[in-house]
Each structure stands twice: as structure tokens, then as C-alpha cells.
Amino acid sequence: MDYRRTKRILFFNVFMNCVFISLQDKEKVLLDMVESGGELGWLTWPDQNGWEIAQQAVNGTLLYSYFVCNVEAREQDNWLRTTFIQRHPTATRVFVEMRFLVRDCNSFNAHSLTCKETFNLYASEADADIGTSFRKGQFRKVATIAPDEISRVGNMRFNIETKVVENLSRKGFYLAFQDIGACVAIYSVRVYYKTCPATVKSLAAFPETVAVAGVENQALREVVGACVENAESEDQPRIYCTVDGEWVVPVGHCQCSPGYEAVDDTCQADVCKPGFFKASVSNEACEPCPKNTHPSGPGAVSCPCLEGFYRAPEDPMTGACSGLPSPPKTLTSTTAQMAIGKLELSWSPPGDTGGRSDITYNVVCERCEGSVCLPCGDKVRYEPSNIDIKETSVIVSELEPHLNYTFTVEARNGVSQLSSQRATSTISTALHYTDPPSVTGMRLVERSAKSLSLSWSVSRRANPSTIHYKLMYCKKEKDEAKTCKTFTVLFLEKNTAEIGGLSPSTVYLFQVQALSPESKVGSNSVEEEFSTLPEVGSTAVILGAVAGGGVILLIVLVVLLLRKRRKNSHTRQGPEDAYFSSSEQLKPLKTYVDPHTYEDPNTAVLKFASEIHPSHITKQKVIGAGEFGEVFRGILKVPGRKEAAVAIKTLKPGYTEKQRQDFLSEASIMGQFSHQNIIRLEGVVTKFKHAMIITEYMENGALDKYLRDHDGEMLSFQLVGMLRGIAAGMKYLSDMSYVHRDLAARNILVNSNLECKVSDFGLSRVLEDDPEGTYTTSGGKIPIRWTAPEAIAYRKFTSASDVWSFGIVMWEVMAFGERPYWDMSNHEVMKAINEAFRLPAPMDCPSAVYQLMLQCWLQDRSKRPRFQDILSLLDKLLKSPDSLKTIADFDPRVSIRLPSTSGSDGSPFRSVSEWLESIKMSQYSENFSMAGIVSMEQVLQMKSEDIRNIGVRLPGHLKRIAYSILGLKDQTSTLSVFAV
Missing domain, CATH: 2.60.40.10 (Immunoglobulins)
Structure with missing residues (x-):
């Protein structure tokens, strides 16, 4: 087929009756391919046989499009670059909306081995327009673009995809579209950034704000507003602008001033009519004047009291005014039954x-x-x-x-x-009364073990027959105060008393009052305490009881000691406390079946994986690309089962039979596993033209990227919990006699509950985004940075070599996705390991976790812990969170791998942004610039408080920048750590 002749016909026809959606107010357009209304002047590379421009008049408007369709040619690399796009100074995040069509490779009559159904979006920043100069190395990849569901606008049908270009910092940028062998037409490219439009919320006015990430790269950006006229607020009103241009979470509401009432988004005084008032700052309505007040004028803040009525200082201005009370009624005095010199008024x-x-x-x-x-x-x-x-x-x-x-x-x-x-x-x-006598003294006349005899005297001479006495006494406890709660009361005719029935060796408290003939009570005597004598023979009994108790206690202690010794003599050391296992215990039972042992590999697929009909699968969006084809997010809906989100691995057109067998062998492996920390295989599609592998969908993607995106946001306890899940999955694989050989954070997937699952069970694939991740030997590719030394040297892969890899994964997790061994080459890594170098402790890594890493990296594989031992230790750490508080020693000069510090001006780096990029903190370039930190000399003078003041809030980011500055201050220590 002549693709060059037919592709124009294929794409021109879709222009008829084209209608595009109007822009939203919150979208500020930087580039619109359709609205430009003229020649775009986009650059194509190479000049021949690549992207072509087409034009078509629609309703009197000339519309342009770009297309390419070289599906029969091999190794396509066609680039289409936009003109220079000026960036808004504060817009660090822009959206690229693309409307396009990609032709299905199966629709071509000729069988094309190179046909693709995706193309790539790239971006490059610049401070000025570089004209027609073009270098591929200047661009960074943004996304792989694949056809999604077809949308209809008017009579036009096409795909619509919107991608985000983030972390923009220079004056402008270019976009580029790379074709690698697809049949694609681009009808519209619209580049815009979002703003939160100017608004008034809760009587606070907020200006139009560019929707970008806030402080510490959070999804919300704080915006300060101002109260509208005649409104006020104790706290300055604030609101948050989301990256999608939405206002959320207003804080510090404004309220109308006294005398003003809220009407829509304003505060007005004429709403408070005469006879009404508003005394406070609030959004309440004006109130009618209260009782006993004069009517107020318009816009009044209070209503004055009538004459003779008042408001107390603590009374609210909204309350009624009060009058004075009338005098008390029926005032009387009473002396009956009262003590001498007393009366009661009521x-x-x-x-x-x-x-x-x-x-x-x-x-x-x-x-x-x-x-x-x-x-x-x-x-x-x-x-x-x-x-x-x-x-x-x-x-x-x-x-x-x-x-x-x-x-x-x-x-x-x-x-x-x-x-x-x-x-x-x-x-x-x-x-008028007679003063009664009072008791002046009390003394002990005689005592025994159970009785006390007392006497007392009175203050003046009197006829004894006219005076009576009230005697009160109680037993005094050891810890009790001088007064008692319960007394025994006696009324006596004489000034003596003999009290019997008392307890031996006990203290009693006594009080006496004199009563006059008129039954008036005199003053109390001074309180006195007297004690009874001990009972005869009681001391000997007590001493005997104490001695007998001591003998019994001694006998009991001797018996317990003998039992403990006997128990210890029969106790043997059990293996449950052993941390390491012998080499013999490293040999698990054989349960995993290698699918390559089958004469026909398809037999293994049918045995271990369920066949799924393609009609039960709906592709939604491309989420990745690999050697065999694209990976889609999709929906699996099998009759009788609940609809589920799945990941769909596809086999690209033009595959060989060996590629198909290699592709499906991973499903034959996964189908044998069933564990909550192993990625679950839903099934395969093998009986139709397009082979597919269907697995459960993990919302948060690969662990290494997830950790990098959340650097410093998680506690050590959470990170150890993730490691615990990975260890559980690896213990299961080890028990199944399966050796993974490629255990790394990039091959661990994370779901929405932050549960980690081991995935990728085929080492034969090429690591597309990490060409240096593998080291080619005569036996195939080996991921050097994660592989045990015996596996590199002798290709000796065992569960113990997986333990070494798990130690590297532990380091990746605690370092929030840092690249193991930084920028060292694979040869430098192998040499360093053979010379006994081990990765240093990551920043804030618990000492117990780092010690476990070092055990995983023992040179002698027989001395490394088993996964069962690792899982047991991680469980103990999680059950005792205090064990994670001790932090391992951290050396920033080694733990943060820095580039060479040699420079023409003696500074470690040519610019602050270059230094921040080297430590993966480039998102703070604008913070440093706005704070006036524009040279490395200024950086070297910064302290932790200075870093925090410019907007670095996340503890992990704060420490990384501070430790890097510490390393920079010692020029010699920032040179290469290893002499290779």
C-alpha cells in the first residue's frame, strides 16, 4: 500500500464540521493550535519523510494539522517541535491538551513489524527562543501518548489526552512530539495553566492566583485575602488554591463591623433601621432594641438605657437595661436556742x-x-x-x-x-442573758487497760447543783486528725466521769462543755488526749507470732529456690531465639515448577493461568511501556464476578514466537503464587491475536517512584511496615523454592493502602528507563546494583542472593527511592563491593534497620539471615516502636553522593540550581531565588533556620539540604568517595 499517498485522505476527512469546546475562565492559554488561525511554524526533524503539515478550510476558517504515517519503514524517530512558548512567571505547572487520532496497526493490509500505536511527548526549557536549533538531548520525556476512548465533538471523532508538565522554572519552553513508527495525526494542541479566579468568600476578597503547588510542593497553595469594606477579622483571611484551579478550605472568616449587616458579599449600614442595632463584629442580623432602652438611629451599635435603668459593666450591649431592687421584706431577729451572744437575722x-x-x-x-x-x-x-x-x-x-x-x-x-x-x-x-461558766482544765485521775477516770474544773465559783456538763469522746486512729468524725456524748451532773468499755493501748480524744441553768452552752474546754494501758501478756503473744511468721517465710523461700534450680537444670537452649540459620536450613522444599521445563510452553500457561475472553476486558489508559508492548489500566468484568480494576500488559504487533513465549512465561510463574504480598494474576489472553497478561491494579505504582514523590513525608514506622510486607512476600517465594533474581524497589508495586507486593517475575526484559541497571555477561543481563557478589561472579542465584537484594531494597526504602551507589558506574560498584564497601546508613535510618541491612550484605552467603528471620525481626521492631528511635550514624559526605567540587571559580557548582538538581531538590530553586540566594557563597553561609525560612518545611528535605551544605563546606570530603 502507498501510505504516503493515502494518509492525507485518511486524516483530511475528519476536519469537516469541527467544533471545539470553549475555554474555562480559570484556564489561561499559552498556545492554541486551532485559535492561532495561521501557519504555526513548528519545526520538523528530520526534514524529509517525517511529520507533514496539512490544511483545510472549514466554515471559512483555515485549520492546520500535523500527521505522519511511516508504518512500513523501520526505526522511525520523527520529531515535531512547537515554537517558543512564553511561561507566566509564577506558572510552574502547565497542561497540554492534545486532540489526535492513531490508526490501529491491524487495519493495514500489509503486515508491518514496526507499526506502533503510541507516540511520545517531550519538553525542554529555555530562557530565550533558540530558533531552528534543535537537539534531542535538550528534551525530557513527559509521557507516552496512546489512544484512549474516542470522543465526539460535533461531527468530529478523535482522542483527547491532557498531560501535565511540571517544575518549570525558566522563561519559556518548547514541546516536542516524537513518532517512533505510528500512523498519527495531531489536530489540536492547547497549552494552558490554571488559575483560581478572583473571588469573594465569607466577606473576604481573594485575588486571581496561579494554580501551582504550594510550599513544600504540596497540592494546595495558601493565598492571603483582605476583608471587604466595613468588615473585619481577628485572623487574616486565608484560602487554598488547588493545582486544578479550585478554591478550597477558607480560613479566618470576615464579619461585618458593628452597625453593618451582611448583604450578599458586602456589609451595609442602611439595613440596620431605626429601632434596630448591631453591637458586635459578626455576620448576624441587626436586632431590635431591648427592653427599657431608647430607640436607636440607623446603623446603631447600641441602644441607650432609659432614665433610672442601667447596664452592669459585664452586661452585653444586646441585653435589656435593669432597674434597682426594692428593700428586703419581713426582717426579723431570733435568739431562742442560740448560744450566748448570738442571734439570727432573716x-x-x-x-x-x-x-x-x-x-x-x-x-x-x-x-x-x-x-x-x-x-x-x-x-x-x-x-x-x-x-x-x-x-x-x-x-x-x-x-x-x-x-x-x-x-x-x-x-x-x-x-x-x-x-x-x-x-x-x-x-x-x-x-439580756446570764453568762454560763466555762471549763478551764481537764486531768486524768486513773486508768487501766479498758477504762479512764477524768475530772475538770470551771472558770468561776458557782453552785455545782446549777451547772451541768456535756462530755464527748472518740477513739483516735493513728492517721486521723485531732478532731473525730463520730463522738460518744454523755450529759453529766458532776465534774468527774469514769468511762469504761474502752480498748487497750488506745488513744482517746475528750471535750467538755458547761451548761447554765438556762441551757445555754459555755465555751469548750481545751481538747485533751488520754490513752489506756496495754493488756497484760499481749507483748509476749505478739513477739511469738512474729517469730513464727519468720520461720514459715524462710521455709517457703527455700522451697521456691529448689524448684527454680530443678527447672533450670532441665531447660535446654531452644532454636527460636537464634537470629541466623545454618546453611542446611537454607534449602527449602521444592514446590515451584519452572515453566521452561515443559516441552510446549503453552502447556504451562494453560496449567497455571486462567484464560480470559477479550470482551471482558476494557482498556482505559496507558500507564507504562516496556520491551513487549504497552501497559494499560483497565476494567475486568467477568460474568458472575465483581467488576475490578486491572493492569493489562500487551504484546505489540510484529512479535516473534519466542517473544510471545517469553512474554507469557511470566504469567506461568505468577499463576503459581497466591499471597497477599505477591502481585495477583487475574488471567491471560492467548487464544486471540493480541496476547495479554491481566493482573490486579496497584494504584500507587512502583515503590521507588512513590517514595521519591513522597520524600520525607513518611515516618520510619511506616517505612518499616512496607518492608515487612515485602519480606512476607519474599518468605513465601523462598518457601516455594523460587529465586526472584531481580528484587528491587522498581519491581515492588504499591496499592492505595500502601501495601507492597512483589512483581516482575521475568529477568529477560530490558529495563527501558534504566539502561545502566543491568550488566551484560555471557549468561545474560544482571542488575548489578541489587545483585549479590557470588551471583555476579559465578551466576550463583539462591534465596541467599535474594536476601542481599532485599538489603538493597531496604536501603532504597529508608532513603526514599535514592539510587543505590548514586552515580557510580557498574564497574565501580563491583570493585567497591569486592573491597568490602557497603552502602552507608540513609538519613534518619533506625540503627536496628541498618544493622539488618549489613547482615543481608555479608560476603558469606551462608551467614546471611533467612527471610523467615528477617520477617521475625521486622515484626519485633513494629511491636516495639521505641526500638526505632535510635538512629544510625549518618555521614552526609558519603550518604549524599555529590558531584566533583572542582570548578573554575573554586565553587562546587556553577549555580544554585545546579547544586539543587544534584541532590534532587530542584523543586526549591524558586524558593532560593525569591529569597535572594543566588550564589554558592551565600548557600555556604546558610543555617537550618535559614533553610526553613525560605519555605523548606518537610523534615526529610530540610535535612537533605542542610547535610549537603555541611558536606560542601569541607571541599576535600566532597570529592569522589571511592578511589576507583
Whole structure:
């Protein structure tokens, strides 16, 4: 077929009735292939037999497109580069929307071995337009573009894909499209960045903001706003702009000032009409003036009180005004049943409380002799008090006989202090009484083990027959205070008493009161303590009991000691505490079946994998590309089973039979495994033209990339939990007698629950994105950086060599996806390992974890731990999180691999951005630039606080930059660590 002649016809016809979607306000377009309305001037390379431009008049508009269709030619490498695209100064993230068609390779009559169904998107930054100069090495790959679901716009049908180009920092950039052998036409390319449009939320105005990642590369960017006119806020209003141009999470709402009410997005005063007010900063509506107030004018912040009404200082301005209380009612005094010199005053609450509930009372006392009345002074006592009383009674004591007393009780409320008026009630009373005698002393007359005889005297002479006594006593416990809770009370006619029925060797507390003939109580005597005598013979009994108890205790201790010795003599050391196992224990039972042992490899596939009909599979999006073909995300919907997300590995057209067998052999291996930490095989498609392998879908992709994207965001406990899952999967494979041979973080997949699963069970593939990851020997390719020395030298692959690889994976995880051995070549790595060099501890790595790494890297494979031992140790660490707090020694000059520091000006690097790129922290280039840090001399003066102040917040990133500066300060230590 003449593809050069027919491809124009193939793609021109789709232009008819073309309609494109209008732009959203939040999208700021930098380049629009359709709206440009003229010749685009895009550069093609090479000039011949590559991308071609086509034009077509549609509704009076001339539209342009680019196409290429060299499916019958081999080794295609055709580039199409845009013109220079100016970047907005703050837009570090742009979107590239592409509308295109890719022809199915199966639609060609001729069988093409080189036909592809994908093309690649690249980007290159520059500070100025370089014209027609073009070098492929200047571009970095953005994504592999594959046909997805066909969309329809008007009468036009095509694929629509949008990709993101991130971390832009220079004045502009170019986009390039690489064709590697597909039949593709590009109709529209639209490049734009997103903004969060200017808005007013919660009475706060926020400016239009470019939607880029915020501080510490987070998905949200904080934006500070300002309150609208006549609104205010205690905290400065803030909101977050997402990378998709959406405003989310407003913080610090603004509220209308006093006298203003919110109307839509404004604060207005005319809403507060006369008779209404608003006293505080809030978004509440204006309120009507409360009781006992004057009507207010428009926009009032308060309503003044009427004359004779007040607000207390603590009263809200929104409350009603209060009046004064009326005097207390029915004030009386009582002396009956009271002690000498005491009386009780009582009254009823006032009839009018002034509209308040905070009523209190003050009591004023005066004593009168004749016509002269004076204040009672401090001698008189009040219970509970004479001011601010909340009860309606008070007991007054220490009054003198034969005097007249006048008591005045004032009722008060919260506004009484604002007025000179008083609300009082007054009563006068006279006291006449005979002073009763008081006890002056108490003594012990006689005592025994169970009785005490006491006597006491009185303060003055009196007829003994007219005085009575009240005696109270109680047993005093050792830890009890001087007063007792429960007393025994006796009323006596004489000043002596004999108390019996007491306990031996016990202390008792006694009190005596004298009673007058009028039954008035005199003052208490001084409290006295007396104790009874011990009971005869009790001391000997106690000593005998103590001696007997000591003998019994001694016998018990001897018996326990003999039992412990006997038990220890029969105990033997068990193997459960052994950390390492012998070489004999490294030999697992043979359960895995090598599919290559089958004479017909297809038999192995049918035995270990389920066949799936292609109609049950829906491809959605390309998520990767490898040697055999693209990898898609898709949906598997088998009748009778729940719909599930899956990964679909495809075999590209033009394959050989050997390639097909190699492709399906991985399914024959996976189909034999069933473990939660091993990637699950759903099935295969082998009976149709396009062979496919269907596995469960892991949302977070490869572990190494996931860790790099979340550098410093996870705790050691979480990282060890990930390692625990990988170790569990490898223990299962080891028990199955399967040797992985390519255990690395890139071959561990992570799902949405951060559960890690071992994958990639075919070492025959080429590592597309890591050409130096393997080292070619006569026996095939070996991933040098992850492989044990005996496997490199003698191709001796065992479970013990997988343990070595697991140690490297541990290092990758704790270093957040850092490349093992940094920029050393494979030959340098092999030499360093043979000279006993081992990777240093990553930053913040727990000491126990690093010690386990070193055990995995022992030269003698028989001394390395088994996966069972590794799993057991990781479980112990997770059960005791404190064991992860001890951090291994960290040397930044070794642990952060730095390029050579030799330079023409003596500085380690030519620019700050070059230095940041070398330590994989280039996302902070703009932070350093905005802070005025533009030279390496300034960098060397920075401290940790300076780094934090320019916006580096993640602990891992902060430490990486700080440790790198520390290493740079010692010029000699930043040279190559290994003499190779």
C-alpha cells in the first residue's frame, strides 16, 4: 500500500464540521493550535519523510494539522517541535491538551513489524527562543501518548489526552512530539495553566492566583485575602488554591463591623433601621432594641438605657437595661436556742428585683447606748458574711449583753453601684442573758487497760447543783486528725466521769462543755488526749507470732529456690531465639515448577493461568511501556464476578514466537503464587491475536517512584511496615523454592493502602528507563546494583542472593527511592563491593534497620539471615516502636553522593540550581531565588533556620539540604568517595 499517498485522505476527512469546546475562565492559554488561525511554524526533524503539515478550510476558517504515517519503514524517530512558548512567571505547572487520532496497526493490509500505536511527548526549557536549533538531548520525556476512548465533538471523532508538565522554572519552553513508527495525526494542541479566579468568600476578597503547588510542593497553595469594606477579622483571611484551579478550605472568616449587616458579599449600614442595632463584629442580623432602652438611629451599635435603668459593666450591649431592687421584706431577729451572744437575722427577698437575678445582701450593725449609736466594729462576727450574701439569713455572734443593736439589711443587684439610691430594711433588738461558766482544765485521775477516770474544773465559783456538763469522746486512729468524725456524748451532773468499755493501748480524744441553768452552752474546754494501758501478756503473744511468721517465710523461700534450680537444670537452649540459620536450613522444599521445563510452553500457561475472553476486558489508559508492548489500566468484568480494576500488559504487533513465549512465561510463574504480598494474576489472553497478561491494579505504582514523590513525608514506622510486607512476600517465594533474581524497589508495586507486593517475575526484559541497571555477561543481563557478589561472579542465584537484594531494597526504602551507589558506574560498584564497601546508613535510618541491612550484605552467603528471620525481626521492631528511635550514624559526605567540587571559580557548582538538581531538590530553586540566594557563597553561609525560612518545611528535605551544605563546606570530603 502507498501510505504516503493515502494518509492525507485518511486524516483530511475528519476536519469537516469541527467544533471545539470553549475555554474555562480559570484556564489561561499559552498556545492554541486551532485559535492561532495561521501557519504555526513548528519545526520538523528530520526534514524529509517525517511529520507533514496539512490544511483545510472549514466554515471559512483555515485549520492546520500535523500527521505522519511511516508504518512500513523501520526505526522511525520523527520529531515535531512547537515554537517558543512564553511561561507566566509564577506558572510552574502547565497542561497540554492534545486532540489526535492513531490508526490501529491491524487495519493495514500489509503486515508491518514496526507499526506502533503510541507516540511520545517531550519538553525542554529555555530562557530565550533558540530558533531552528534543535537537539534531542535538550528534551525530557513527559509521557507516552496512546489512544484512549474516542470522543465526539460535533461531527468530529478523535482522542483527547491532557498531560501535565511540571517544575518549570525558566522563561519559556518548547514541546516536542516524537513518532517512533505510528500512523498519527495531531489536530489540536492547547497549552494552558490554571488559575483560581478572583473571588469573594465569607466577606473576604481573594485575588486571581496561579494554580501551582504550594510550599513544600504540596497540592494546595495558601493565598492571603483582605476583608471587604466595613468588615473585619481577628485572623487574616486565608484560602487554598488547588493545582486544578479550585478554591478550597477558607480560613479566618470576615464579619461585618458593628452597625453593618451582611448583604450578599458586602456589609451595609442602611439595613440596620431605626429601632434596630448591631453591637458586635459578626455576620448576624441587626436586632431590635431591648427592653427599657431608647430607640436607636440607623446603623446603631447600641441602644441607650432609659432614665433610672442601667447596664452592669459585664452586661452585653444586646441585653435589656435593669432597674434597682426594692428593700428586703419581713426582717426579723431570733435568739431562742442560740448560744450566748448570738442571734439570727432573716428576711424575705425584695418584691421587685429590678429585672435581674443577681440579688445580694449587705448587713450593717450599730450598737446603741442611750441616744448614741456607733458601728459595731470588727469584734462582731457574721456567718457566712455581712456583705454580698446570697442567702436570706445571717448569724451574728460576739454580741455583748445589756446593749441595744440596730441591724440594717440592704438589697443590691448588678446595677446598684451605678446609682446613689439604696434599698434597705432596719430592725433593732436588745440582748439580756446570764453568762454560763466555762471549763478551764481537764486531768486524768486513773486508768487501766479498758477504762479512764477524768475530772475538770470551771472558770468561776458557782453552785455545782446549777451547772451541768456535756462530755464527748472518740477513739483516735493513728492517721486521723485531732478532731473525730463520730463522738460518744454523755450529759453529766458532776465534774468527774469514769468511762469504761474502752480498748487497750488506745488513744482517746475528750471535750467538755458547761451548761447554765438556762441551757445555754459555755465555751469548750481545751481538747485533751488520754490513752489506756496495754493488756497484760499481749507483748509476749505478739513477739511469738512474729517469730513464727519468720520461720514459715524462710521455709517457703527455700522451697521456691529448689524448684527454680530443678527447672533450670532441665531447660535446654531452644532454636527460636537464634537470629541466623545454618546453611542446611537454607534449602527449602521444592514446590515451584519452572515453566521452561515443559516441552510446549503453552502447556504451562494453560496449567497455571486462567484464560480470559477479550470482551471482558476494557482498556482505559496507558500507564507504562516496556520491551513487549504497552501497559494499560483497565476494567475486568467477568460474568458472575465483581467488576475490578486491572493492569493489562500487551504484546505489540510484529512479535516473534519466542517473544510471545517469553512474554507469557511470566504469567506461568505468577499463576503459581497466591499471597497477599505477591502481585495477583487475574488471567491471560492467548487464544486471540493480541496476547495479554491481566493482573490486579496497584494504584500507587512502583515503590521507588512513590517514595521519591513522597520524600520525607513518611515516618520510619511506616517505612518499616512496607518492608515487612515485602519480606512476607519474599518468605513465601523462598518457601516455594523460587529465586526472584531481580528484587528491587522498581519491581515492588504499591496499592492505595500502601501495601507492597512483589512483581516482575521475568529477568529477560530490558529495563527501558534504566539502561545502566543491568550488566551484560555471557549468561545474560544482571542488575548489578541489587545483585549479590557470588551471583555476579559465578551466576550463583539462591534465596541467599535474594536476601542481599532485599538489603538493597531496604536501603532504597529508608532513603526514599535514592539510587543505590548514586552515580557510580557498574564497574565501580563491583570493585567497591569486592573491597568490602557497603552502602552507608540513609538519613534518619533506625540503627536496628541498618544493622539488618549489613547482615543481608555479608560476603558469606551462608551467614546471611533467612527471610523467615528477617520477617521475625521486622515484626519485633513494629511491636516495639521505641526500638526505632535510635538512629544510625549518618555521614552526609558519603550518604549524599555529590558531584566533583572542582570548578573554575573554586565553587562546587556553577549555580544554585545546579547544586539543587544534584541532590534532587530542584523543586526549591524558586524558593532560593525569591529569597535572594543566588550564589554558592551565600548557600555556604546558610543555617537550618535559614533553610526553613525560605519555605523548606518537610523534615526529610530540610535535612537533605542542610547535610549537603555541611558536606560542601569541607571541599576535600566532597570529592569522589571511592578511589576507583
